Amino acid sequence: MHAIFDRLIVERGSKPKVLVVDDQAVNIRLVHDLFKDEYDIVMATNGEQAISQCDAQMPDIILLDVVMPGIDGYEVCRILKSKPNTKNIPIIFLTSKTEDAEEILGFQLGAADCIAKPINQLVLSARLKTHLILKLQTDALRSMALIDGLTGIANRRRFDEQLQIDWRQCIRQEQPMSILMIDVDYFKQYNDLYGHLKGDECLVQIAKILKSVTQRPIDLVARYGGEEFVCILPNTDLKGAVKLAEQMLTKTRTQAIPQNKTNENSIVTISIGVASTIGTHGRSVDSLLEAADTQLYEAKTNGRDRLSAIKI
Numbered sequence: 001m002h003a004i005f006d007r008l009i010v011e012r013g014s015k016p017k018v019l020v021v022d023d024q025a026v027n028i029r030l031v032h033d034l035f036k037d038e039y040d041i042v043m044a045t046n047g048e049q050a051i052s053q054c055d056a057q058m059p060d061i062i063l064l065d066v067v068m069p070g071i072d073g074y075e076v077c078r079i080l081k082s083k084p085n086t087k088n089i090p091i092i093f094l095t096s097k098t099e100d101a102e103e104i105l106g107f108q109l110g111a112a113d114c115i116a117k118p119i120n121q122l123v124l125s126a127r128l129k130t131h132l133i134l135k136l137q138t139d140a141l142r143s144m145a146l147i148d149g150l151t152g153i154a155n156r157r158r159f160d161e162q163l164q165i166d167w168r169q170c171i172r173q174e175q176p177m178s179i180l181m182i183d184v185d186y187f188k189q190y191n192d193l194y195g196h197l198k199g200d201e202c203l204v205q206i207a208k209i210l211k212s213v214t215q216r217p218i219d220l221v222a223r224y225g226g227e228e229f230v231c232i233l234p235n236t237d238l239k240g241a242v243k244l245a246e247q248m249l250t251k252t253r254t255q256a257i258p259q260n261k262t263n264e265n266s267i268v269t270i271s272i273g274v275a276s277t278i279g280t281h282g283r284s285v286d287s288l289l290e291a292a293d294t295q296l297y298e299a300k301t302n303g304r305d306r307l308s309a310i311k312i
């Protein structure tokens with residue numbers, strides 16, 4: 001059990017974050033002293049604070065006192081379970097109300113567990129760990145489902161999800177948004193010449209190059225399928241997108257992955273279709289994607305190893 005836990009922590013690269021909510025400072029201190037070495041402890045002393053801490057800190061789990069002045073624990077649970085960003089955070093109620101009806105209410109509200117006060121340290125420690133293992137495993141599965149197995153960058157599913165989120169955001173803020181459609185030139189020949197293993201290596205290298213050029217955390221590079229990649233650039237106008245695409249072209253050339261086509265010494269290159277627009281109500285993002293695709297086709301027919309761009 002602990003081996004699983006340790007492995008999950010290593011894979012994740014950081015301690016689990018536990019939010020402790022209690023109106024009695026002494027109770028918070030107790031939990032803090034118990035777990036401070038093992039977990040990253042965040043605290044709140046009332047319901048409002050608990051909710052704002054959740055939004056700001058995104059804890060992995062919450063230890064939630066039921067009886068508090070103002071918004072009580074049940075209400076905090078109701079609110080957190082109703083919000084998309086916090087609904088998946090497991091909640092453990094800590095309560096001195098030990099009647100069945102109280103416990104059942106907690107579970108009905110979506111709690112993962114209820115633990116009786118006064119706290120038995122061993123019970124709390126064991127149950128907290130069990131729920132954290134479940135949480136970290138769920139997180140790991142979810143992130144695996146959104147990552148391309150070969151290149152380690154986002155996959156098509158992640159791209160589809162993120163595109164809708166970013167597009168809505170750009171509409172709300174009336175900001176520009178750009179898409180890059182990127183394709184490895186003559187990749188079929190590359191595979192035929194060097195074999196699929198080498199082909200895979202080439203895709204890994206290209207993914208790395210594309211990723212290294214996009215510096216902002218809001219930019220997303222994804223594998224679109226086969227030798228095709230796609231990049232979402234929120235809050236980026238055509239000029240900014242073209243600049244980034246040029247860097248991708250240059251960096252790919254600089255990498256000089258050999259590609260000896262018939263009778264010539266040559267290197268692997270990419271072609272990029274760039275499309276940019278301003279987020280507008282009532283418009284679907286599909287037209288932007290189609291425009292980028294058309295521009296990619298333009299870049300290919302104009303001789304490859306280049307970009308073609310349009311503002312729509």
Ligand SMILES: [Mg+2]
Binds near residue numbers: 022
């Ligand atoms: Mg209390």
